[in-house]
Amino acid sequence: MLITGAGRGLGRELARQYAQQGWHVIACSRTPPADGYEDGTEFQPLDVADPASISNLAARLAGRPLDILINNAGVRSSIAGLDHFEPDEFLEVMATNTLGPVLMIRAVRANLRLGRTRVVANIGSRAGSMAEGLLDDDDDDYAYRCSKAALNMATVQLAHDLEADGITVLSLHPGWVRTDMGGEEAVLPVADSACALRAIIAAAKPECNGSFRAFDGRRVGW
Numbered sequence: 001m002l003i004t005g006a007g008r009g010l011g012r013e014l015a016r017q018y019a020q021q022g023w024h025v026i027a028c029s030r031t032p033p034a035d036g037y038e039d040g041t042e043f044q045p046l047d048v049a050d051p052a053s054i055s056n057l058a059a060r061l062a063g064r065p066l067d068i069l070i071n072n073a074g075v076r077s078s079i080a081g082l083d084h085f086e087p088d089e090f091l092e093v094m095a096t097n098t099l100g101p102v103l104m105i106r107a108v109r110a111n112l113r114l115g116r117t118r119v120v121a122n123i124g125s126r127a128g129s130m131a132e133g134l135l136d137d138d139d140d141d142y143a144y145r146c147s148k149a150a151l152n153m154a155t156v157q158l159a160h161d162l163e164a165d166g167i168t169v170l171s172l173h174p175g176w177v178r179t180d181m182g183g184e185e186a187v188l189p190v191a192d193s194a195c196a197l198r199a200i201i202a203a204a205k206p207e208c209n210g211s212f213r214a215f216d217g218r219r220v221g222w
Contacts, residue, residue, distance in 0.1 A: 005073030131221030
């Protein structure tokens with residue numbers, strides 16, 4: 001299995017838990033964590049905002065089966081709000097959070113065909129939901145919200161396109177997770193979010209293809 005953004009936060013915790021469960025984890029990030037990885041974890045350098053980096057990773061992994069791909073790498077804007085965000089930064093967020101996962105799936109599609117479970121989990125966010133994103137969330141990070149909404153559409157399109165390959169594609173909301181990105185006020189411990197997401201991925205069936213689910217299993221409105 002392969003996890004992007006595995007150098008810290010939720011991706012790091014997912015890599016740790018999967019390795020502890022006996023999986024061979026390909027942990028991808030620009031740099032490895034200072035404390036290293038658990039046994040059974042293989043580090044591969046990757047910058048999902050760089051198409052050449054994705055292509056180089058695919059070349060290194062050529063011919064290797066891949067059961068699960070978790071597109072976890074993500075960033076937020078440094079300055080939010082309509083009046084203050086910078087166009088270049090907006091595009092950088094879109095490149096990492098939306099284009100990166102699409103290019104990753106395209107790059108390792110042949111590896112997923114060789115796998116057994118064939119599940120792609122795009123770590124999205126309820127913040128990108130047209131139906132629910134603003135219900136109890138006053139965050140005004142335009143770039144982040146737009147990137148996650150676009151990732152949802154990409155998930156639906158990919159689910160349609162990859163169905164013939166037997167690949168199930170999901171969009172998953174991990175909750176408000178206590179990480180560097182989520183902040184200290186976040187309510188969900190990172191270990192709990194990772195454990196819940198693993199359960200959803202493990203239970204993924206073809207009929208789940210193209211669905212948007214929260215960490216607690218609830219279907220999230222698009």
